[in-house]
Amino acid sequence: MKESASYKVFRVANVAFLLVVVFLTLFPFVTIVAQSFSSQVAITAGKVSVFPVGFNITTYKAVAGDPMFWRNYGNTVLYTVVATAISMVLTTMYAYVLSKHHLKGRRLLIGVAVFTMFFNGGLIPNYVLVNSLGLTNTMWAVVLPNAISVFNLLVMKSFFEGMPVELEEAAAIDGLNQFQTFIRVILPLSKAVIATMILFYAVANWNSWFQAFLYLDRSDLFPVTIYLRNLIAGTTGVQDVGASVDNQAQIAANIKAVTMVLTVLPILGVYPFVQKYFGSGVMLGSVKG
Amino acid sequence: MNTHISRRSLFGGLTGVALAGALAGCSKGGSSDGTVGKNQQKGAMDNYAADTQFKATEPLTITMLYSDHPNYPYKSDWLLWSEITKRSNVTLKPTTVPMSDYAQKRSLLVSAGNAPEIIAKTYPGQESAYVASGAVLAVSDYVDQMPNFSKFRDQYKLQPELETLKQSDGKYYLLPGMHEKLWPDYTLIFRTDLLEANGIPEPQTWDDVYTALKKLNDKAPGTYAMSDRYKGQCLLNLVATAYGTTAGSWGNQEYTQYVKGDDTFVLAATSDEYKSMVEYLSKLVSEKLLDPQSFTQLDDPAVAAFTTGKTVAICGNSQDPSAHRALMDKAIGKGKYKIAKIIQPAGPAGKVVGGTRLENGLMLSAKAKDSDNFGALLQFVDWLWYEGKAKEFTKWGVEGVTFKREGDKRVLEPSVGYQWMNPDAPKKLNADFGFSGGNFSYGGTVDLVHSMFDPEEQSWQQRMATERTQVPLPPAHPLTDSQREQATLLLTPLKDLVDQNTLKFITGQRPLSDWDAFQSELKGAGADKYMQIINTAYTTYKSKNK
Numbered sequence: 044m045k046e047s048a049s050y051k052v053f054r055v056a057n058v059a060f061l062l063v064v065v066f067l068t069l070f071p072f073v074t075i076v077a078q079s080f081s082s083q084v085a086i087t088a089g090k091v092s093v094f095p096v097g098f099n100i101t102t103y104k105a106v107a108g109d110p111m112f113w114r115n116y117g118n119t120v121l122y123t124v125v126a127t128a129i130s131m132v133l134t135t136m137y138a139y140v141l142s143k144h145h146l147k148g149r150r151l152l153i154g155v156a157v158f159t160m161f162f163n164g165g166l167i168p169n170y171v172l173v174n175s176l177g178l179t180n181t182m183w184a185v186v187l188p189n190a191i192s193v194f195n196l197l198v199m200k201s202f203f204e205g206m207p208v209e210l211e212e213a214a215a216i217d218g219l220n221q222f223q224t225f226i227r228v229i230l231p232l233s234k235a236v237i238a239t240m241i242l243f244y245a246v247a248n249w250n251s252w253f254q255a256f257l258y259l260d261r262s263d264l265f266p267v268t269i270y271l272r273n274l275i276a277g278t279t280g281v282q283d284v285g286a287s288v289d290n291q292a293q294i295a296a297n298i299k300a301v302t303m304v305l306t307v308l309p310i311l312g313v314y315p316f317v318q319k320y321f322g323s324g325v326m327l328g329s330v331k332g
Numbered sequence: 333m334n335t336h337i338s339r340r341s342l343f344g345g346l347t348g349v350a351l352a353g354a355l356a357g358c359s360k361g362g363s364s365d366g367t368v369g370k371n372q373q374k375g376a377m378d379n380y381a382a383d384t385q386f387k388a389t390e391p392l393t394i395t396m397l398y399s400d401h402p403n404y405p406y407k408s409d410w411l412l413w414s415e416i417t418k419r420s421n422v423t424l425k426p427t428t429v430p431m432s433d434y435a436q437k438r439s440l441l442v443s444a445g446n447a448p449e450i451i452a453k454t455y456p457g458q459e460s461a462y463v464a465s466g467a468v469l470a471v472s473d474y475v476d477q478m479p480n481f482s483k484f485r486d487q488y489k490l491q492p493e494l495e496t497l498k499q500s501d502g503k504y505y506l507l508p509g510m511h512e513k514l515w516p517d518y519t520l521i522f523r524t525d526l527l528e529a530n531g532i533p534e535p536q537t538w539d540d541v542y543t544a545l546k547k548l549n550d551k552a553p554g555t556y557a558m559s560d561r562y563k564g565q566c567l568l569n570l571v572a573t574a575y576g577t578t579a580g581s582w583g584n585q586e587y588t589q590y591v592k593g594d595d596t597f598v599l600a601a602t603s604d605e606y607k608s609m610v611e612y613l614s615k616l617v618s619e620k621l622l623d624p625q626s627f628t629q630l631d632d633p634a635v636a637a638f639t640t641g642k643t644v645a646i647c648g649n650s651q652d653p654s655a656h657r658a659l660m661d662k663a664i665g666k667g668k669y670k671i672a673k674i675i676q677p678a679g680p681a682g683k684v685v686g687g688t689r690l691e692n693g694l695m696l697s698a699k700a701k702d703s704d705n706f707g708a709l710l711q712f713v714d715w716l717w718y719e720g721k722a723k724e725f726t727k728w729g730v731e732g733v734t735f736k737r738e739g740d741k742r743v744l745e746p747s748v749g750y751q752w753m754n755p756d757a758p759k760k761l762n763a764d765f766g767f768s769g770g771n772f773s774y775g776g777t778v779d780l781v782h783s784m785f786d787p788e789e790q791s792w793q794q795r796m797a798t799e800r801t802q803v804p805l806p807p808a809h810p811l812t813d814s815q816r817e818q819a820t821l822l823l824t825p826l827k828d829l830v831d832q833n834t835l836k837f838i839t840g841q842r843p844l845s846d847w848d849a850f851q852s853e854l855k856g857a858g859a860d861k862y863m864q865i866i867n868t869a870y871t872t873y874k875s876k877n878k
Contacts, residue, residue, distance in 0.1 A: 084662050087636040111405060170444045257440060260427045262406060269430055276432035277402030 083296035119266040126186035142203035184258035238320035271302040366473035376707035382479035386715035388421035395448035398426035410766030469696040470503040478714035509691030509775030525670035545621040559623035561634035566647035573686035574679025577605035590806035624839040726772035809870035822862040
């Protein structure tokens with residue numbers, strides 16, 4: 044079909060518009076990356092926009108030269124993997140159960156979950172609880188509390204509700220019990236929503252610092268988020284410093300940019316591979332006709 | 333949506349901290365009359381006195397909440413820890429908390445009843461939140477058993493300052509760091525080469541500052557001679573002090589001013605002194621000497637303007653000149669400029685310097701007073717934080733290892749560096765040995781506090797000490813809980829009104845002819861009611877403590 048003149052105009056305008064959107068979205072991040080590699084003089088003079096000015100990796104060196112940084116980075120990876128695994132097991136199973144309308148007490152189970160969206164014990168009772176369970180200063184204090192996100196649970200529940208009942212009836216006729224049906228039939232068909240949930244949980248766990256901060260008292264147990272948070276506080280604080288003044292100014296100038304790049308890097312690496320599920324995953328289950 | 337405690341519940345949780353603490357912290361506790369029981373003397377010395385080395389009679393372990401600084405992160409093998417144990421027979425067991433969120437974790441642990449015995453790095457005022465809960469010890473009941481603390485207090489007449497820590501029950505809950513002399517830090521940093529080149533002597537008063545800025549501005553008209561950092565709060569604080577009032581968030585948090593003649597407190601913004609201060613600053617802005625953005629911009633652009641030679645003055649502290657020089661060597665060129673801290677300019681209130689001689693200090697957990705080594709704990713704290721040699725030890729380290737004496741001066745060993753001293757040394761006094769860290773080392777005698785300043789700062793401190801006198805502190809007027817609650821409710825909108833209008837008047841957005849209208853706006857916002865609460869608290873306290 045031949046494109047009409049006005050359609051061509053639309054296409055050009057559309058591409059131009061979307062390019063602007065892409066630029067607006069990317070620019071802040073590109074600037075951050077550029078700043079993380081720029082010299083302090085260029086940064087304070089406001090010369091850095093898209094490309095690094097006065098290439099400098101002092102801050103990267105300072106951060107990466109600290110063994111504690113790598114230790115904490117390792118902790119973050121470990122906590123994220125374990126916490127996401129626990130969350131996924133609990134959430135999928137809970138959601139599957141809730142999706143069965145014939146289940147007795149289903150409303151109560153939903154109520155219990157939703158209740159926690161609006162009310163919780165509060166900071167100190169939570170701390171006292173975790174402490175009296177003997178979880179403080181262990182990984183479990185970070186990965187166990189709040190393992191189920193009610194929001195994710197409800198999304199999954201409605202996804203499972205959208206599955207045809209006939210599938211399970213067929214599975215039952217073929218001799219599968221409830222649990223086998225769930226593992227062999229339902230889960231393989233739910234890859235999209237599972238990938239989405241893994242992404243949700245993993246990103247949240249990767250970025251989280253507050254629980255670790257509350258329940259862990261030893262720096263060798265901290266996730267890297269706390270390490271970087273403290274680093275930023277140190278360079279912006281007024282207290283005396285050990286590093287030479289020159290380095291200190293450099294580090295202070297782009298420590299925030301460096302930490303952003305360092306923390307966002309792994310997520311950035313994983314995202315493209317999960318992203319294809321992402322769009323369909325969130326929408327799935329929301330509308331079924 | 334994330335799986336973790338949301339920000340909202342975080343803040344909700346923290347405001348609940350004080351309340352929950354009040355519920356959780358009502359433990360029985362031993363005596364509160366300031367005596368230490370006979371069965372609580374485990375490890376304590378019988379003949380402990382001022383200026384003696386504390387050594388526990390049996391090995392003790394004492395827990396401590398420790399604020400971990402990223403520039404010298406906690407290490408368990410620091411010489412500091414082993415030497416403390418060697419000297420005192422006490423093993424300190426720190427709970428390390430990242431400095432970035434120290435206050436939050438402290439609130440949590442105190443309220444949950446899990447606080448270590450020593451809660452370090454607490455600034456005057458921060459302890460008030462825990463008083464109602466009973467979770468921290470009223471240390472004023474026990475200071476008579478702390479000979480070094482008492483000696484320092486009496487020798488340098490610090491009682492009036494300690495009075496300001498008192499809560500409405502007449503006790504204080506913080507063992508503050510104490511300075512022999514006021515330690516001012518912030519002032520204006522000037523391009524002294526430009527002053528000299530134009531035949532301008534170092535400004536001694538704020539009028540001199542005006543003249544100097546004006547002369548330098550005439551040389552390069554069109555730009556502002558000064559563009560300040562700290563959102564103008566440093567400048568406001570300095571000028572307000574010289575004008576005999578208080579202003580801004582660096583000044584008096586209560587926004588009040590004590591009028592000696594009437595023996596009452598007034599809202600600072602209603603005083604004549606405040607008005608003259610505003611007039612002075614607005615003159616600087618209207619004559620294009622001070623960039624109005626000084627009050628809103630971030631620090632970076634202000635520092636950049638100063639270090640690239642676009643402006644000639646900026647607020648700063650003792651560490652700033654060397655930091656600025658590092659930048660200016662690159663931007664302007666070594667030897668092509670000179671900068672220095674000028675003496676704090678004087679004003680209508682005279683050659684005064686504001687501030688308090690109290691520093692951050694420590695709280696003791698209320699639970700500690702039930703423990704069998706309570707007596708030893710008091711002695712240990714008194715020794716490590718207040719005894720002269722111990723203070724030298726936490727600051728300079730061990731003689732012969734980290735520092736040595738040359739005459740009456742202390743110098744670091746060549747292999748040890750700290751700040752300006754031995755900058756190229758392989759080891760750092762704080763990061764590699766644990767000394768001069770913020771949890772232990774603060775306050776003390778002039779001899780000790782000044783011992784680590786570079787020569788430039790030393791001479792500035794010397795001049796401040798001899799050429800300026802300390803503004804007397806306003807008398808103590810502790811609020812009760814209900815008074816504090818009411819006062820906070822009234823003060824929040826008042827603060828906004830004062831801050832906003834102060835800036836509007838200074839930057840010229842509101843003409844000074846509106847000043848009277850501003851005064852009636854303050855009345856309308858409850859200024860009188862607020863001041864009544866403060867003055868009631870003051871008279872009550874006076875009559876109780878005659």
